[in-house]
Amino acid sequence: MGEVVWAACVSHAGGQLRVQRSEREQEKLDRVYAGWERLRTSLADARPDALVVVGNDHMLTFSEDLMPTFTIGRGDAFETWGELGNTIRPLPGAAALADELHGALVGAGFDVSGMAGMRLDHSYACPLHFLDPGDAIPLVPLSVNTFVRPLPSFARCRQLGIALADAIAAQTVAERVAVVATGGISHWIGVPETGRINPEWDEWFLDLFEAPDLAALDGMREAQFTAGGGPGAGELLCWMVALGAAGSRGGRRLVYEPVEEWITGISLVEMELT
């Protein structure tokens, strides 16, 4: 039987790799990097056999021609795209665990697609740069469509997380499994408002998420999070998966900084486990 031994939600802005010095915001950057170091240590202390990374594709692996709602990456290796300051590198896959989780999630009523050798963008590569610098922990990537309508709902994503925890508990190929969700918080990219950050909305959302206020979170609508946090706030769907996987007990923010250099409201949250 497996168990979720660690869970977190983290921003994945590629600027964190590209822009590490700033005349105006160095103290903010340093606080974020210190938060990453705390999370890296905490993940290592949890001694996971595998790491489920809940992320979202930015129109590289998928496009409007094909954008599955949920996709599990299958196989024993995944290549990164190497965009936005990341390097092209192979990441190890937890192939047997991916197959177990895929079958269990479909069996639980979540029609998750499976993709062999799914190529991974900065949503995965950037957080892993900080959390697992040696690329030692085998991965199961789980992609959520956060950008192309129709999006799944916040409630559906939390339910997927609950099913994911059940699937992790039921399988026998990995005893200790960690889960990290990536993305958010507010950011506007590719649109005329590019560069905007909304710290007030970010703080409001973090308060809901830490508590957690499940009624408010499950009831969050696309128009609401897009107005408050921009198109990039759709990535919080990934956070809802981690919230469900961790038992829906909320979390504790290690850091929140609205970083103009990275054009994103950056946060790192470690989840409370059941």
Add this chain to the structure above:
Amino acid sequence: MSRMHLQRAAYHLSLPGPLPARHPGDPAAALAELRTLTAGEPLASLRGVDLRLDLTDEEAGLLASGDVAALYRRGVHPNVVRNFAGMFGIDYVAAYREAGLRDD
């Protein structure tokens, strides 16, 4: 011909890889090669995936000239616009400003 084909062309041109690498800063040359690659069988029917690019001359002109503001206005997904701009060294924020899409 349609937003779908414009979107598809912009998407393929925006992917990191050999195609843009062979034509740095030159979306017109990259588009010309992409149209050649996707025009014939069997590539166009590979694995049942429709790769055809049915573009009007005007749409091809928008891609070839790197007019990212026009691509955005035509409904190309903002992430694809961002990726396309990054691939060919285009400052899309400045282009949006020049096209009146932002007023700062």
